[in-house]
Amino acid sequence: MQDPPSPDVLVEAAARHFRADAPASAFLARVALNALDLAVRHLRRAADGEARERARLTALLNCDGTLEELNRALCMRIRAGDDAEVAGFVDHLWLATIEKVEVDQPNYSTLRLMRSRVREASGEDQE
């Protein structure tokens, strides 16, 4: 499940930055452009990733609900479950986290190292 702030809020914050009266610092202008890029990635791929995440969670937890409800149920199981049960969630956690970092920071070092290993091991599609 993708983190807040949502793309509309990010675009709004970036726009607010460029609209400000004060001349923007070069650093903050880069941050604002990065926010726009992130929002574009989110809009283009988050829905598919979250649909796969929801399908996995429905199967893992054997229940239904919104993505947030399912993740809340997952959190409760991680807190209270036994070790074997929690170990069964790890593949899912990897896939969901990789999907988040693909949107948030596609060049992050750990993502570059792990994306192909995790997806190949899981048999899930690349995109």
Add this chain to the structure above:
Amino acid sequence: MPNPPSRSATTLEADSSTESIARRLAALAQSIRPDRGGGVSGLRQLSGGANQEIWAFSLDDRRYVLRRSPPGVPRPRLALPLSKEAEVLDFAQRGGIPAPAMRFRLREADGLGEGYVMDHLEGETLGPRIARQDRFTSIRGLLARQCGDAIARLHRLPVADAPSMRRVTMRDHLDAALAGFREDGLPRPVMEFATRWLERNLPDEPAPSLVHGDFRNGNIMVDETQGLLALLDWEGASLSDPMLDLAHICLNSWRFGNMGLPVGGFGLREDLHAGYEAAGGTIDALRLRFWEVMLTLRWGVVCVQSLRRFREGDDTVERAMIARRASEAEIDLLHLLAPRG
């Protein structure tokens, strides 16, 4: 604390103009440099965080740095007050730890807010440059060893002589992180997964040392021939487990892409640990591992809190973007706790 957002020049208070600060520093010249005082020149702001500013200036031929919170600006809740930070820096520097020498602690009547004046040192502090630029190639191995040496010597300073400070246990860190990522009610399964591991692997609390608390590439000053010049930014100092510092300088978020060089993206653990042990430090592998996970989670919590501050009205695009770095901590937590391949 990691990555304080910068503060734009336009938000400076009216009484904090460069002229006003120069005037107030001029009145303190004799206190800052008791042998001869001097005229203030070259005053300029080096950086500005949301809560504090760093200024460089000269008194005649000698250069100084002013670190301060402007009057009326609150400190971040986890940071030491600047007056205490000054005491800690002074204690460490006098104890032989590489750090800028303390010259003057601001008093309320000085009209410059809270803070202090220290010597200006010349060197590189930008982490990506230290990790990547060719001019540092020849000293990188040395630097990792020097970092181990300096931090071991800090940890060996007698706690009984240190400024009075908060004692922060591993349990305290874990509780603060838990409260920090659960407070908004959003489910964060990877942080729950890390918490579960931390709860089950909480080591026995050792005797505390004075720890720096934010020891990383970015808070060290480096010279391309001498290597380590100084440890900077002491606002995260506390009495805690010395393994905290040794783990912190190896966090992946501060390797600037050089995953294969765990010490700040410039060095090997073997060199860091050799320097630490040669200076009389003792390494505990279990506690070191606890802290690597704990501090990675803490970074994720800093990102989550950035979201809260964004929603509470500090709605800069930089705050928003730090909030979206929580996933960086999450992928590193999985890489630490459930490595693949």
